[in-house]
Structure formats: C-alpha cells, structure tokens
Amino acid sequence: MRSFDHAAAEAARARQNSLTKPEGSLGRLEDMVVFLAGWQGRARPRLDRVQAVIFAGNHGVVAQAVNPFPQSVTAQMVQNFRTGGAAINQICKVAWADLDVVPLELDRPTRDFTRECAMTAQEVQEAMHRGAEAVSADSDLILLGEMGIGNSTVAAALAASVYGGGPDDWVGPGTGAQGDMMSRKRQAVADGLARHQPGNGADTLAAFGGREQAAICGAILRARELGIPVILDGFICCAAAAVLTRDDPDALAHCLLGHESAEPGHQRLVAALAMTPILSLDMRLGEGSGAAMALMILRGALSCHNGMATFAEAGIG
Numbered sequence: 001m002r003s004f005d006h007a008a009a010e011a012a013r014a015r016q017n018s019l020t021k022p023e024g025s026l027g028r029l030e031d032m033v034v035f036l037a038g039w040q041g042r043a044r045p046r047l048d049r050v051q052a053v054i055f056a057g058n059h060g061v062v063a064q065a066v067n068p069f070p071q072s073v074t075a076q077m078v079q080n081f082r083t084g085g086a087a088i089n090q091i092c093k094v095a096w097a098d099l100d101v102v103p104l105e106l107d108r109p110t111r112d113f114t115r116e117c118a119m120t121a122q123e124v125q126e127a128m129h130r131g132a133e134a135v136s137a138d139s140d141l142i143l144l145g146e147m148g149i150g151n152s153t154v155a156a157a158l159a160a161s162v163y164g165g166g167p168d169d170w171v172g173p174g175t176g177a178q179g180d181m182m183s184r185k186r187q188a189v190a191d192g193l194a195r196h197q198p199g200n201g202a203d204t205l206a207a208f209g210g211r212e213q214a215a216i217c218g219a220i221l222r223a224r225e226l227g228i229p230v231i232l233d234g235f236i237c238c239a240a241a242a243v244l245t246r247d248d249p250d251a252l253a254h255c256l257l258g259h260e261s262a263e264p265g266h267q268r269l270v271a272a273l274a275m276t277p278i279l280s281l282d283m284r285l286g287e288g289s290g291a292a293m294a295l296m297i298l299r300g301a302l303s304c305h306n307g308m309a310t311f312a313e314a315g316i317g
C-alpha cells in the first residue's frame with residue numbers, strides 16, 4: 001500500500017509559496033496540487049494520462065418497482081457510452097480523460113436484497129477483482145463512475161448500513177421516483193436493513209450489492225496500492241466507496257470528492273465521509289460526470305503550479 005509522500009507534498013507547497021501570487025491566493029487549488037504531489041510522490045504532479053472508468057451492473061431490487069426507468073436502460077447506456085453519446089463522453093473529451101466502460105454481467109442481475117443476499121462472497125470477490133484490473137498502472141489519476149438502474153436504492157441501503165439512520169435519511173428520487181414509487185423505495189431499504197446487518201465491507205457488498213459497487217471498491221484499493229489518486233463521483237459512487245471505511249477508516253485518504261450531488265442523501269454522506277466536494281452544481285446524473293467536471297478544476301490548478309513563474313524568476317517583489 002503506497003502512503004502519502006510528505007516530502008513531495010512539502011516541496012509542492014514550497015513551490016506554491018514561491019510562485020508570483022500572494023501566498024495562499026489560489027485557495028483550495030493549492031491544496032489539490034499538494035494532494036496530487038503527495039499521492040503521486042512527485043513535487044511536480046502530472047495529469048498526462050487520466051483514466052475514467054464506468055462500471056455497470058444490474059440489480060434484483062428493481063423487482064420492487066423502485067426505479068422509473070426499465071433495467072434494459074443499463075445495457076443501452078453502456079452502448080451509448082461506447083458510441084460516444086452520453087454526457088460523460090462529452091465531458092471526458094474536453095477534460096482530457098480516457099473513458100473505459102466495464103459492464104459486469106448485465107444479463108445476470110444481483111439478487112433482490114429485500115429477500116436474500118444480493119451476491120455471494122465469491123461474486124463480491126470476482127467483481128472487486130474486475131475493478132482492480134480495470135485500473136491501468138500508468139494512470140496519473142482515476143475517475144470513478146457507475147451505471148446501473150436501481151442504483152440510488154442500492155446506494156441508500158449501503159449508506160444506511162455503514163453510517164446508520166433509516167430510509168428517510170438516505171432515500172431520494174434518483175432518476176425521478178415520486179409518490180408511491182418513493183414509498184416502495186423507502187420500504188425496500190427498510191426491508192433490506194431489517195434482513196441484513198453485515199459487519200464488514202465484503203459482507204456489506206454481499207448483502208446489498210452490486211457488482212459495480214464492489215468493482216468501485218476494488219478499483220479504489222488497487223489505485224492505493226499503485227499510488228494513483230482517485231476522484232469519486234456522486235451519491236452512488238460515494239456510497240460504494242464508504243463501504244471500504246468499514247474495514248479501514250483511512251481507506252479513502254487518496255480520494256478526492258468531485259462534486260456534491262443534488263441527490264438529498266449525498267449531503268449527509270459527504271458529511272459522514274468528512275470530504276469537501278470540489279464542485280456543487282446540482283448535478284444528479286452519475287456516470288462519473290461530476291468527477292470528470294472536477295478534473296477540469298484540477299487541470300487549472302496544476303497548470304498554475306507547473307507553469308507560473310516564481311518571484312525570483314520574474315524579478316518581482
């Protein structure tokens with residue numbers, strides 16, 4: 001497991017303080033560069049190869065009629081990612097990220113967590129492995145996203161399982177649930193929480209699913225081993241990531257939070273994770289779209305860090 005390189009981070013901070021600007025005037029942009037420096041182990045961090053990975057999966061809990069869109073949309077969106085028609089394709093293009101799409105057995109949804117465990121221990125391990133192997137060792141930064149109809153229900157169950165609280169705290173509209181559908185969603189989460197009380201990360205993933213959540217966990221762990229920083233996306237991505245904190249409170253130390261989603265549970269989740277979102281744009285899409293938007297902020301921060309003149313170079317002051 002790679003740890004934060006304090007010497008590289010301090011060197012980056014010293015450089016920031018030598019650049020032609022009042023000290024600290026680039027605010028959190030300076031902190032982001034220092035963060036990248038520490039995790040990459042380089043005083044001059046790089047964003048030459050940024051990899052965005054979307055994991056896709058299907059969920060048995062959609063049998064509870066908790067989602068406005070049919071399950072078939074998951075595979076259709078995977079196709080859309082591949083042909084370049086989704087929001088994430090457009091953002092990756094302008095943010096200079098390479099997009100990888102990893103569908104996980106879409107024809108074999110996980111089981112309905114209101115009735116049984118969504119996955120076996122072996123299925124969890126397989127999905128985590130798929131996540132780990134999706135991470136390229138030569139990436140300078142990884143952006144994580146997901147696609148899976150029913151995922152806002154799965155995320156609510158995961159968040160409630162990790163942090164406590166009930167359906168009212170964590171269930172939101174997702175892609176647009178209202179009225180009776182919202183009631184069924186709350187009930188599904190309540191039933192799941194009553195049925196399963198997992199104690200560790202792997203059991204939590206097995207209880208509620210899904211494959212893409214397990215893959216996100218596998219990718220985060222692998223990125224840590226390789227010393228690659230990560231940008232998390234919205235409610236669904238963060239709920240998956242939060243599972244890792246069950247086994248290691250420090251598991252997300254190499255992760256930045258791309259944005260705060262408009263999905264109501266995300267505010268609570270952000271507070272529980274004690275992370276500061278880079279952006280807050282009322283986005284509520286998923287697909288890694290908030291993480292990819294945040295990459296553009298990081299690119300601005302890094303361009304200042306690597307391109308600005310120092311006071312000595314410019315003969316100022």
Ligand SMILES: Cc1cc2ncn([C@H]3O[C@H](COP(=O)(O)O)[C@@H](O)[C@H]3O)c2cc1C
Pocket residue numbers: 066067068069073077146147148149150151152153173174175176177236285286287
């Ligand atoms: C066309 C379309 C594109 C999407 N892109 C991301 N999601 C998002 O919506 C899903 C979660 O919402 P729910 O729990 O309500 O099903 C996830 O797949 C998420 O990535 C989409 C959803 C749709 C319909």
Ligand SMILES: O=C(O)c1cccnc1
Pocket residue numbers: 152174175233234235236237261262263266283284285286287
């Ligand atoms: O914040 C998210 O991840 C999100 C919110 C609604 C729908 N899909 C994803």
